[in-house]
Amino acid sequence: MCGIVGIxxxxxxREYQKNLLYAWDRLKHRGEDSYGVIIQKTNGEVVAYKSxxxxxxxxxxxxxxxxxxxxxxxxxxxxxxxxxSVGGITLELAHPVYNKDEKTLVIHNGTKKPLAxxxxxxxxxxxxxxxFSIGKVEPKVRLLxxxxxxxxxxxxxxxRFKLYFHKDEERPLVLNKELGIFASEPFLEGEWYxxxxxxxxxxxxxxxxxxxxxxxxxxxxxxxxxxxxxxxFVGSPKETHCKDCSEIYYDRYGRAYSSYKxxxxxxxx
Amino acid sequence: MAKTKRKRLTLNKLFKLTAEFFGRKxxxxxEEVSYKGSDWITExxxxxxxxxxxxxxxxxxxxxxxxITVEKNNIFVIPLSPKPKVMQxxxxxxxxxxxxxxxxxxxxxxxxxxxIEEFNKVEKIKL
Numbered sequence: 001m002c003g004i005v006g007i008x009x010x011x012x013x014r015e016y017q018k019n020l021l022y023a024w025d026r027l028k029h030r031g032e033d034s035y036g037v038i039i040q041k042t043n044g045e046v047v048a049y050k051s052x053x054x055x056x057x058x059x060x061x062x063x064x065x066x067x068x069x070x071x072x073x074x075x076x077x078x079x080x081x082x083x084x085s086v087g088g089i090t091l092e093l094a095h096p097v098y099n100k101d102e103k104t105l106v107i108h109n110g111t112k113k114p115l116a117x118x119x120x121x122x123x124x125x126x127x128x129x130x131x132f133s134i135g136k137v138e139p140k141v142r143l144l145x146x147x148x149x150x151x152x153x154x155x156x157x158x159x160r161f162k163l164y165f166h167k168d169e170e171r172p173l174v175l176n177k178e179l180g181i182f183a184s185e186p187f188l189e190g191e192w193y194x195x196x197x198x199x200x201x202x203x204x205x206x207x208x209x210x211x212x213x214x215x216x217x218x219x220x221x222x223x224x225x226x227x228x229x230x231x232x233f234v235g236s237p238k239e240t241h242c243k244d245c246s247e248i249y250y251d252r253y254g255r256a257y258s259s260y261k262x263x264x265x266x267x268x269x
Numbered sequence: 270m271a272k273t274k275r276k277r278l279t280l281n282k283l284f285k286l287t288a289e290f291f292g293r294k295x296x297x298x299x300e301e302v303s304y305k306g307s308d309w310i311t312e313x314x315x316x317x318x319x320x321x322x323x324x325x326x327x328x329x330x331x332x333x334x335x336x337i338t339v340e341k342n343n344i345f346v347i348p349l350s351p352k353p354k355v356m357q358x359x360x361x362x363x364x365x366x367x368x369x370x371x372x373x374x375x376x377x378x379x380x381x382x383x384x385i386e387e388f389n390k391v392e393k394i395k396l
């Protein structure tokens with residue numbers, strides 16, 4: 001269970017560092033073992049950074065602004081926070097996983113241990129980078145099942161890139177078109193739309209992936225406070241209380257009880 | 270000249286003393302404690318005691334822990350991960366033990382199989 005964030009909106013890109021900070025804080029339960037970003041600039045160049053330390057990565061990005069890229073030159077940013085499930089906590093296995101020979105960068109948020117065994121790699125992500133390096137051969141959907149939301153950037157020739165995308169049924173992905181951000185979970189205020197399963201696609205640009213995601217959205221979700229326990233939760237705009245408080249019963253004094261904690265709603269009023 | 274006998278610091282005594290650091294009267298095995306917004310679970314063994322970080326779901330993060338041992342009246346604080354939360358607790362515990370007049374040391378050469386330099390390294394990849 002790792003976290004993925006994609007930033008492509010103009011305003012969201014201008015504040016990409018702030019958005020990354022918010023996202024990594026909000027999605028920290030999805031993993032804090034390592035952090036990484038893939039950046040595509042408006043001139044088409046792709047550069048990636050990764051570290052075991054969030055602080056070190058963010059300060060490196062701030063340092064690189066004006067040298068490697070400017071905020072205005074950003075086309076999109078894909079970010080990842082990892083919870084090591086297959087393979088150890090090492091910089092090599094931090095996402096994006098880089099396959100030097102095949103010039104591929106892979107990030108994903110699923111867990112498929114057998115892939116590492118089948119391909120003789122240390123992690124399932126390294127196995128995915130081999131699968132995608134085959135290039136012309138479309139991976140069989142069964143092979144990608146359980147790998148979650150997968151993004152692969154592959155350099156095919158000088159200045160030419162291909163993007164591979166796959167989203168299985170299990171792992172969540174939400175889109176906020178207004179903000180120009182998609183993520184594993186909502187991390188900012190606003191209406192986010194849940195994305196259905198999207199089988200493997202080979203595309204030229206992230207905007208094509210966004211259109212694909214937009215075509216597959218279902219109901220909306222928002223971040224809101226539970227009316228009973230007061231904790232934040234992600235649910236439909238109509239929901240008033242979180243899952244833990246969904247089973248409520250009342251005692252003879254009319255006090256509401258939830259499975260999370262006893263809350264005296266009469267006193268609150 | 271009268272010899273003053275120095276009291277032997279045992280692991281149990283130190284564990285009890287550490288309760289004060291967390292603002293508690295006593296501390297027991299497998300108990301949740303909070304420090305600067307994070308929750309930790311205690312564990313006491315024969316030669317060491319540990320504080321292991323709990324995630325938002327209340328699950329113990331096995332690799333994000335801190336080990337404390339006592340040897341010849343010296344306290345050794347061993348962070349098992351270089352993560353900021355673990356390092357902060359290690360440093361603050363060290364200051365607490367020093368404030369109590371105890372000999373305490375921190376192991377900062379290699380933590381949890383990762384050295385600090387490796388932890389703070391940023392890899393740049395130009396595709």
